[in-house]
Structures are given as structure tokens and as C-alpha cells.
Amino acid sequence: MDSTKKTITIALSGNPNAGKTTLFNILTGSRQHVGNYPGITVEKKEGFVETSGHMLHFVDLPGTYSLTAYSQEELVARNYMIQEGPDLVVDVVNASSLERNLYLAVQILELGAPLILALNMMDEVRKKGITLNTELLEQRMDCRVVETVARQGKGKQELIDTIIEMSEQTEAFKSPLKISYGPDLDPVIEEMTAIIESSSFLTDTYPARWIALKYLEMDEEILAEGRKKSKDISEKIEQAVHDVADHCLKTLKTYPEAVIADYRYGFISSLLKDVVSRDEQRQRIEMSDHMDKFLTHRLLGPLFMVFVLYMVYTLTFLVGDVPLGLIEDFFGWLGNNVRAVMPDGLLQSLIASGIIDGVGAVLSFVPLLMIIFFCIAFLEDSGYMARVAYMLDRVFRYFGLHGCSIMPFIVSGGIAGGCAVPGIMAARTLRSPREKLATILTAPFMTCGAKLPVFLLLAAIFFPANQALALFLITVLAWASALLVSKLLRSTIIRGPATPFVMELPPYRLPTMRGLLIHTWERTWQYIKKAGTIILAISIIIWAAMTFPQLPEERLAYYESLSMKVESIDQGFEDDLYIGPGAGHEISFEEQVEFSLAEEQLAYSYAGRIGTFLEPVTKWAGFDWRINISLVGGFAAKEVIISTLGTAYSLGAVDEDDPSSLAGRIEQDPDWDAKRAISLIIFVLLYAPCFVAVVAIARESGSWKWACFAMVFNTVFAFAFSTVVYQTLKVFI
Amino acid sequence: MSRHICLRKMAVNQKGIIRSVGSYGEMGRRIRDMGLVPGVEVQVVGRAPLNDPVALRLRDFTLTLRNNEADHIFVEIENG
Numbered sequence: 001m002d003s004t005k006k007t008i009t010i011a012l013s014g015n016p017n018a019g020k021t022t023l024f025n026i027l028t029g030s031r032q033h034v035g036n037y038p039g040i041t042v043e044k045k046e047g048f049v050e051t052s053g054h055m056l057h058f059v060d061l062p063g064t065y066s067l068t069a070y071s072q073e074e075l076v077a078r079n080y081m082i083q084e085g086p087d088l089v090v091d092v093v094n095a096s097s098l099e100r101n102l103y104l105a106v107q108i109l110e111l112g113a114p115l116i117l118a119l120n121m122m123d124e125v126r127k128k129g130i131t132l133n134t135e136l137l138e139q140r141m142d143c144r145v146v147e148t149v150a151r152q153g154k155g156k157q158e159l160i161d162t163i164i165e166m167s168e169q170t171e172a173f174k175s176p177l178k179i180s181y182g183p184d185l186d187p188v189i190e191e192m193t194a195i196i197e198s199s200s201f202l203t204d205t206y207p208a209r210w211i212a213l214k215y216l217e218m219d220e221e222i223l224a225e226g227r228k229k230s231k232d233i234s235e236k237i238e239q240a241v242h243d244v245a246d247h248c249l250k251t252l253k254t255y256p257e258a259v260i261a262d263y264r265y266g267f268i269s270s271l272l273k274d275v276v277s278r279d280e281q282r283q284r285i286e287m288s289d290h291m292d293k294f295l296t297h298r299l300l301g302p303l304f305m306v307f308v309l310y311m312v313y314t315l316t317f318l319v320g321d322v323p324l325g326l327i328e329d330f331f332g333w334l335g336n337n338v339r340a341v342m343p344d345g346l347l348q349s350l351i352a353s354g355i356i357d358g359v360g361a362v363l364s365f366v367p368l369l370m371i372i373f374f375c376i377a378f379l380e381d382s383g384y385m386a387r388v389a390y391m392l393d394r395v396f397r398y399f400g401l402h403g404c405s406i407m408p409f410i411v412s413g414g415i416a417g418g419c420a421v422p423g424i425m426a427a428r429t430l431r432s433p434r435e436k437l438a439t440i441l442t443a444p445f446m447t448c449g450a451k452l453p454v455f456l457l458l459a460a461i462f463f464p465a466n467q468a469l470a471l472f473l474i475t476v477l478a479w480a481s482a483l484l485v486s487k488l489l490r491s492t493i494i495r496g497p498a499t500p501f502v503m504e505l506p507p508y509r510l511p512t513m514r515g516l517l518i519h520t521w522e523r524t525w526q527y528i529k530k531a532g533t534i535i536l537a538i539s540i541i542i543w544a545a546m547t548f549p550q551l552p553e554e555r556l557a558y559y560e561s562l563s564m565k566v567e568s569i570d571q572g573f574e575d576d577l578y579i580g581p582g583a584g585h586e587i588s589f590e591e592q593v594e595f596s597l598a599e600e601q602l603a604y605s606y607a608g609r610i611g612t613f614l615e616p617v618t619k620w621a622g623f624d625w626r627i628n629i630s631l632v633g634g635f636a637a638k639e640v641i642i643s644t645l646g647t648a649y650s651l652g653a654v655d656e657d658d659p660s661s662l663a664g665r666i667e668q669d670p671d672w673d674a675k676r677a678i679s680l681i682i683f684v685l686l687y688a689p690c691f692v693a694v695v696a697i698a699r700e701s702g703s704w705k706w707a708c709f710a711m712v713f714n715t716v717f718a719f720a721f722s723t724v725v726y727q728t729l730k731v732f733i
Numbered sequence: 734m735s736r737h738i739c740l741r742k743m744a745v746n747q748k749g750i751i752r753s754v755g756s757y758g759e760m761g762r763r764i765r766d767m768g769l770v771p772g773v774e775v776q777v778v779g780r781a782p783l784n785d786p787v788a789l790r791l792r793d794f795t796l797t798l799r800n801n802e803a804d805h806i807f808v809e810i811e812n813g
Contacts, residue, residue, distance in 0.1 A: 065766040065767060066762075066766035068762055068766060070759050070762060070763070096793055097792070097793035097794045098793075099768065099792060099793065100767065100768040100791075100793070100794065103766065103768065217762075253753075255757050255761070257757070257761070257762065257765075258754065258757070258761065258765065261765035261766075261770055262770050262771060265768070265770050265772075265773075288795070289778065289790075289795075292778070292779060292788075292795075296779055296781070296788070298782045299782075301782060302782050386797075390781050390786060390788065390797050391781050391782055393781065393785075393786055393799070394781060394782075394783040394784075394785045394786070395783065397799075497759075499759075500759065500760045500763045500764070500798070500799075500802055501786055501797060501798055501799045501802065502760075502763040502764055502767050502769075502796065502797070502798045502802060503796070503797045503798075504767070504794060504795065504796055504797075505788060505794075505795040505796065505797055506794075506795075507794075507795075
């Protein structure tokens with residue numbers, strides 16, 4: 001970057017589905033940067049374009065319909081335009097629905113921001129038989145208007161030229177647009193503006209008339225800011241608003257903010273008179289409407305939806321399985337090499353078991369995430385996701401969720417075998433904060449792929465005749481828990497009215513490959529970068545808990561002496577050690593010594609002590625200290641449960657795909673029975689999400705508070721449920 | 734001849750002109766931001782499988798809203 005060039009900051013704003021992001025991608029190409037606005041999960045995208053003499057800095061604001069600011073997205077868009085003061089604002093509008101799109105443009109002009117209007121999707125406009133008189137619109141709006149077709153890259157150069165041209169004449173500063181709000185409001189607005197101006201009330205940040213309007217609209221942000229600035233003046237203005245609101249209610253049965261909206265739309269229709277002309281002959285039923293006749297049909301719609309969701313799921317876990325396996329193999333190979341090259345000891349264990357296994361666990365999710373993000377981007381960009389929400393909203397609303405909650409649930413393992421991490425991240429499609437939080441907190445109840453081996457193992461041992469039925473019932477239990485807990489949360493700690501479902505059904509469009517790839521990559525990269533660092537730290541902590549403290553000298557010496565005697569096997573020593581059933585393969589005495597050492601080391605470690613310490617409590621749910629350790633290990637990743645159980649039963653490494661040695665051991669153990677198995681299944685299904693998921697919850701909810709809540713609440717809930725079931729079964733069996 | 738009915742009661746494919754929007758607060762704001770204001774012509778283009786939400790066509794785009802949100806909107810039906 002050449003620092004001598006003049007930098008122009010341009011904010012891109014516009015309605016969702018207006019093609020704003022496509023235009024941003026076309027303008028900035030690969031040179032973009034994605035982050036989050038500080039403290040919130042709203043995405044912040046920036047990109048640079050270099051021209052001769054200028055450096056253009058584009059900021060892609062979240063899509064909004066209005067600047068009245070209820071959602072975080074709208075607030076971000078508004079605050080950026082006011083507080084960061086970009087040199088220019090480009091409002092990208094969908095030219096085929098100008099009327100609604102100009103609602104935002106008019107509000108930007110009322111703010112007094114220097115505006116360029118980009119009339120996007122001009123190709124669709126022409127196809128519909130609509131002609132737009134752009135010069136007339138430019139005159140009436142008193143701002144520059146550029147025609148674009150972002151999908152084809154048309155109008156890009158004109159837009160850049162206009163930006164540079166306008167930035168060079170910034171001295172011709174325009175005063176904010178003034179719209180008449182009718183005989184009831186105009187006098188009050190004048191009166192309030194006068195008070196605001198004379199006392200310089202908040203006027204360093206906002207235009208005076210705009211503040212008056214926000215007071216009339218009862219804008220919470222501005223009201224709070226005003227009260228903080230000066231209680232007296234704020235009260236005076238609020239009184240004026242109160243009086244006129246009373247008057248409106250009595251005479252017109254309406255509210256000032258409704259009057260304001262009506263007059264804004266009135267202003268827009270007068271702007272558009274003679275600008276838009278339609279060829280009525282060509283007003284045909286659009287393609288999208290035809291497709292909706294089938295795709296949202298009462299019976300066919302839901303069937304097709306199930307098919308689509310199933311395909312997304314299959315694609316993700318079928319295609320993703322190959323690179324997932326490759327990455328796992330790679331890290332397995334790397335770990336083995338490190339073990340072979342480095343001398344035995346703590347450092348080797350830290351690098352191989354702590355760091356490589358931990359990072360490997362994180363990175364092996366990446367292919368899955370990329371595929372799922374690609375699918376979601378496709379469903380979103382094509383317009384189908386909005387239809388899914390539309391069809392399912394009625395059912396999910398009952399449980400305090402939103403139609404869009406289906407995707408996170410399915411991906412998390414709503415069809416057994418998913419993964420909660422991409423599931424939680426898929427909840428980004430939910431714009432409403434309360435429903436999104438409820439979805440994020442309940443998605444980890446689903447039967448993810450890492451819990452499956454535990455269920456398969458226990459079902460094979462205790463319900464050999466009904467394995468499929470058992471797994472089906474587990475999945476049903478997962479759904480029931482997720483929905484009921486979400487209902488519980490939404491009527492207690494995340495209480496609040498349902499977010500309005502006033503939502504656009506955008507016309508179906510074929511997404512651009514470039515857009516899909518950019519979406520996929522930026523989300524994946526965020527995961528790798530942010531989650532990666534925290535997860536590395538936690539995996540080291542978990543490794544330490546299962547490694548320290550080390551066994552005392554005399555025990556190590558004892559095992560040492562055993563190993564020494566390996567050559568001359570003495571039957572007498574075998575009594576000291578438990579020789580596992582072997583399940584088809586013989587293990588040498590040497591291996592058995594090694595496994596026993598591992599078992600004792602694990603029992604002695606902090607994780608082991610926690611396991612033993614918890615036994616008096618967990619025995620109510622039927623768990624002993626060995627199960628406890630494996631469940632503690634399961635906090636790291638649910639895959640660890642089986643392998644830790646294997647170590648706890650001194651079986652050495654148990655392959656999670658073929659845990660037959662462990663199955664044999666459990667089958668013969670008199671402590672194990674069906675009630676313990678059922679209790680354990682319930683607990684594993686519902687207890688704390690694995691730490692990768694916990695990090696994802698923290699990131700997506702914007703707070704570690706909710707991540708901690710998920711760990712504590714889910715564990716308590718799971719334990720209570722398991723205990724009740726175990727104790728009940730004990731009475732009957 | 735014309736009559737005013739609640740938007741919830743409109744049949745699929747029926748057209749009408751919005752005469753009043755009675756909601757306020759967050760919901761009222763959303764409804765108005767999306768262009769549901771008096772004077773606008775709307776047509777019900779579909780209902781979700783469980784009859785709720787409802788899909789509307791406003792001049793140039795399609796919008797969904799729930800029945801309990803439609804309760805506050807009154808529409809004048811042509812040739813009613």
C-alpha cells in the first residue's frame with residue numbers, strides 16, 4: 001500500500017438481498033478482511049482498492065432495511081455512518097423494488113451523509129419490462145446515481161469514477177434532507193429542533209432535526225444518550241413528544257413514528273413519479289412465484305425440504321469424511337513420528353498428546369466446516385433458506401425458536417452423526433438474538449458423531465437385538481431435550497417476546513461461485529484463527545489434568561522392575577495384574593505391564609482424582625470412578641470417552657471404531673448392567689458440550705458467560721435426568 | 734363496493750389495499766420498515782404448511798409475516 005495516496009473511506013450500505021455483498025466482492029476482489037465489530041458477532045468486512053492517486057477503503061456494512069435501529073445490525077450500520085464519518089456512503093439498492101429500497105436512502109440523506117445511489121440488478125429491471133429515468137431520479141434525490149449489475153461486474157468502473165469525482169468536491173457539503181412530516185408533526189419538529197440547536201444538545205454528533213425525529217420515533221439509543229447528556233433538556237423534549245403522541249392517538253388513532261413512516265413513503269412515491277414506468281403487458285407471474293407454488297406447497301414443500309436437508313447432511317458427512325480421515329491420519333502420523341524421534345518424557349507427551357492431538361482435533365473439523373458453510377451459503381444465496389424458515393416457523397415458534405433454527409439442529413446431529421461445532425456456527429443465519437441464543441444453547445444436545453461410538457458400544461452389549469431402535473430412541477430423546485430445554489430457557493432466562501417474523505422472501509437466484517467461495521473461506525478462516533488459539537490452550541490444560549501429578553518414585557520403580565523381568569516371565573507376577581479378556585488377540589506380558597502403568601497413572605492424575613472424588617455423587621446415576629474419568633476426558637472431546645475408558649480398564653489404546661476389547665471387558669464386569677448403560681447413554685447425550693463446541697458457543701453468543709452456562713447447566717441437567725432414570729429403573733428391575 | 738377486513742382473514746390470491754396498521758413498538762417498526770403502510774396494495778400469495786406464517790406480495794417483492802402480526806393490519810378488499 002502506498003501511504004502517500006489519499007485514502008477515501010466508503011461505507012457500503014443497503015437492504016439485505018440487494019446485492020451489496022456481491023458488489024463489495026466485485027469491487028475489492030480478494031483483498032478483503034473479515035472480522036467482527038468489537039464485542040458483538042456482527043461481521044465487519046473491509047477491503048481496499050488502489051487507483052492512480054487514490055486508495056479506496058470500502059467498509060461493507062450489515063444489510064438493513066432502515067436506520068431506526070432495533071437489531072444489532074441496524075445499530076452497527078447507523079453508528080458507523082454517524083460516528084466513524086466515512087467520506088462517502090454508497091447505498092446499494094435493488095432497482096427492481098425501488099420503493100422499499102429508497103426508504104433507507106432517504107434516511108441516509110436525512111442524516112446528511114454524502115450519498116451515491118447504486119441502482120443494482122438493472123438487468124432484472126429490464127427483464128421485467130420496467131424503465132427507470134435515472135437522470136430524473138438523480139435530480140429529485142439531489143445525489144449521484146450509478147447503474148450497476150454486480151453479478152456481471154457491470155458499472156464497477158463508473159462507480160469508482162463517481163466516488164473519486166465526489167471525494168474531490170467535498171467542500172460542497174450538503175445539508176441534511178428535510179422532509180415535511182405533515183401539519184401535526186412539523187411544528188413540533190421545528191420547536192424541538194430550536195431547543196436542540198440553541199443548547200447544542202448532542203449536535204456535535206448528530207444533525208439537530210434528526211435528533212428531534214429520533215425522539216419522536218422513541219429511539220432507545222438516542223433517548224438514553226440524551227438523558228445522559230442533559231436530563232433537563234431531554235425531559236423538555238420528551239414532554240413535547242409525549243404531548244404530540246397523545247394528540248396523534250386521540251385525533252388520528254396512530255403514533256408519531258407511524259406518521260413519520262407514512263410521510264417518508266409518501267415522499268418516496270412523489271420522488272418516483274415518472275421515474276418508474278412499467279410495461280403492463282409484461283407484468284407476468286415471475287419465475288420465483290412459479291417455483292414457490294411447488295417449493296412451499298403444503299405437502300410437497302415440506303417433503304422437498306426434508307430431501308434438501310438430508311442431501312446437505314449426506315454431502316457434508318460423506319464428502320467431508322475423506323479429508324477428515326486424511327487430516328486425522330496426518331496428525332496421527334505426525335504424533336507417532338514425534339514419539340519416535342523425541343526421547344520419552346513429559347516434553348514428548350506434551351507435544352504429541354497435548355499439542356498435536358489438540359490442534360489435530362481442531363483442524364480435522366475444517367473440511368466438514370467448509371462443506372457445511374458452502375451448502376449453507378448456497379441455500380442462503382439462492383433464497384431457499386428463507387423458505388425453510390417460512391415453512392417451519394410455526395412449529396419452532398412453539399418452543400421459542402425460529403424457523404431458521406432447523407439448520408443448526410440438523411447439522412449438530414439432528415440426524416445422528418453430525419457435529420455441534422458447525423451446527424452452532426450455522427446459527428449465524430438467525431438474526432433475532434433471543435432465538436439464536438436458545439438455538440446455540442440447545443444444539444449440543446443432538447447426537448453428534450463423537451457420541452455415537454459410546455451409544456453403539458453400549459447398545460451392542462446391552463440391547464443386541466434392538467440396536468437400531470435404541471439409536472432411534474436416543475435421537476428422539478435428543479430432539480425432545482433440545483426443544484423442551486429451549487422452551488424452558490425462552491420462558492425463563494432468555495425470556496422475551498418472539499422476534500417479529502416480518503421477513504423478505506427474496507426471488508430465487510443462482511448464487512455466484514465466487515460469492516459462495518468467499519463466504520465459505522471467510523467463515524472457515526475465522527474458525528481456524530480464533531477458535532484455534534483458545535482450543536490449543538484448553539487442550540494443554542486437559543492434557544495436564546490427565547498427566548499430573550506423576551506417580552511417586554516407588555510405583556514407577558515397581559513397574560520398572562516388572563519390565564525388567566519380562567524376559568523370565570514368572571507366573572507369580574501375573575496375579576498382580578489384570579489380564580484382559582483379549583477379545584481375539586493375545587497381549588504380551590510386556591504390554592500388560594505398560595497398560596497397568598497407564599491405568600494407575602491415570603487414576604493417580606488430577607483427572608483421576610476428580611473421578612474418584614466425584615464417585616460418592618455419581619454413584620446415584622450408577623457411575624464409578626472409571627466412568628467418571630472418561631466423562632471428564634469427554635469434556636475435551638467426546639471421542640476421548642471410549643479411549644479413556646480403555647485406559648481406565650487397562651486395555652491400552654482402544655480403537656473407537658472397533659471397541660470389541662472394551663465391549664468384552666464391560667460385558668464380563670458384574671458392575672455393568674442395562675440400567676447403568678441407559679443412565680450413561682442419557683448422560684453422554686446431554687452433558688456439557690465438548691470444548692470446541694464451548695468455544696464456538698462463546699464466540700457465537702458473544703460472551704463466555706453463555707459458554708459457562710452451557711457447561712454447568714447441561715451437566716446438571718444430564719446428571720439429574722440420569723439419576724432419576726437410574727433410580728427408577730432400580731426400583732423396577 | 735368494498736369492505737375492510739383483517740389481513741389474517743384474507744384468502745390466498747386475494748388482493749387489497751392496506752388502510753391501517755395498528756401495531757407499534759418493535760413489531761410496528763419492522764412492519765413499516767418493510768413497506769407495509771397505508772395505501773399499499775398487497776396480495777396474499779401463499780400460506781405456510783401449517784397456515785401460518787403468510788406470504789404477501791407487495792408491489793415488487795414478497796414478504797412473510799405471522800398471523801398474530803397480520804392481526805393489526807386492516808385491508809380494503811376490492812369487489813368484496
